[in-house]
Amino acid sequence: MSVELSVRGLTKMYAGQATPALSGLNLTVRPGSCTAILGPSGSGKSTALRLIAGLDAPSAGTVCVDGVDLTRSPAESRSIGMVFQRPMLFPHMSVLDNIGFSHRASGQSRRGSREQARRYLDLVHLGDIGDRAVTDISGGQAQRVALARSLAGSPRVLLLDEPFSALDPVLQTEMHDLVRELRTELDQTLVLVTHDQHEAAALADSVAVLIDGQLQHHSDIATAYTRPSTLAVNRLMGGLNEVDGHLDARGTHHSAIGALAVDGAESLGAGPAVLLLRHEMIRVSDTGVAGTVSSLRPTGFRSIADVTICGITVRVELPAGAGTRVGETVCLQIPSAARAVVRR
């Protein structure tokens, strides 16, 4: 039975600091869903997680699980599990005893806790390493064990604090697959902290973007990509195009690249505004806004072309094998879904 996590006005002010590390965070994570808290280093995302877990006391605000206020409860009685960036496996215990720790802590026998632990070891596909010392397992295995250990505590909410950032890309992908699989199996309410928009997109249902301790955006993943609330959110979500211009009262943005209507932009009101264009959604075509390719940057399989239109550079992701060359004149199709406007 999964639960809802909600935080209201969560604030943390550290002694001797002028600005709060976290300022009035409001967030609701629906039962069984996964919310990613995305933000750059020092944005307060780990602080938020520590406050939710009860490892630090908030300066203000509340943490509720299924409507019950847990703000004053100690971490050990909240039933909120946490997996840290480092696995933090207890070095004096075997893999199995690490996983069975929560059962031991609740008073079960060593034998009983080990039996329970085996189930969770199977769940993370590490059935045969239970008797090993934690110093004898690889980094990827250690993080799986850490995940199994937290899950074995049957937490009502599981917090993941950049748990895969120290792993190589292949292991990261494996861990993402595992977390998705566990989500299907366990119906667990999850909060993931990450600085990686790809990780957020791979694992979460919704994304909350924290910048300088403030929640600047909260939506589903697709909206965070295509309709970011601020310039900073756009940059964090990997947006590359910011075009300065003027928004009229009908929701059309005017700039050197022309007049482009933006869905729902009327609500922003007329005035100076920045047009954001999602580079992955722009297509090179026979018709559209004409420009000259000024440079090409490979980004792995695909590449990014800088297309200069009347002195403004628009970045476009080209499909694999595109024959576009530097100096070539191309036309760009900018679908309305790729457009958004924000105030600078």
Place this chain on the structure above:
Amino acid sequence: MTIRTRILPRASRGLLLAWFLVPLVPIVLWAASNRWSFPAALPQVWGVDGFRNVLAAGAVDAFVRSMGLALAVAAIATLLGACAAQALVRADVHFPAVVAGILFAPLALPPFAVALGLDVLVLRARIPSTVAVIMLLTVAAIPYTTYLMRAAFGAYDIGYEEEARTLGASTATILWKIRIPLLAPALSGAALLAFLVGWSDYVITLLIGGGRLITVPILVASLAAGTGNDAVVAALSLTAVLPPLVLVLLLSRLRRWRSR
């Protein structure tokens, strides 16, 4: 390269071993001799009279007293040192430099002066002499235990305890299942040092104990003060080396077992 990488290290190891073992040779010879007069290079009559006389001089009682004293000092000084070190590392105290200075002061003060001064105080306060000896030796051992535990707490990762808390562990469970096992190597090292302070002390035991608390060092000194007791002194000194040696071996075995 062979000289630098093989011969030199072996030679220095050999020298170091000789430095510790050579002084023991005459003691071993004395302990195993019934008669050894000048100028003979080796004892004229071999035997275990030394050990027999040691037993007759009340060595068993002295051993029991020394062991009790050293274990009490080890237990109290390790506990207090660990608490002090934790407070210093976590900056739980005001003026930590002053507190550390006071804790480490016994290293700088001559024990003879301290013991003489406190002797009067202990008498006036009517503190039983054995309790007073344990208290003073604990103070003498605290600098060592605090120093060792401060280094251990400095390197200790509080993240393990935070993880344990999110797994539902109470403060007591964290103490017994996480903190003490993780700090066990440092705790055992600190306890060993404190044990040695208690086991080998002479000045404080003599002055505060008023000569009534006969421990192994007191017995060795009183026997050594007389003449013709060389065999007894040697035998007692040899047996006095054993408990610390056994402890060191036990601790190293424990560490090897833990690191497996």
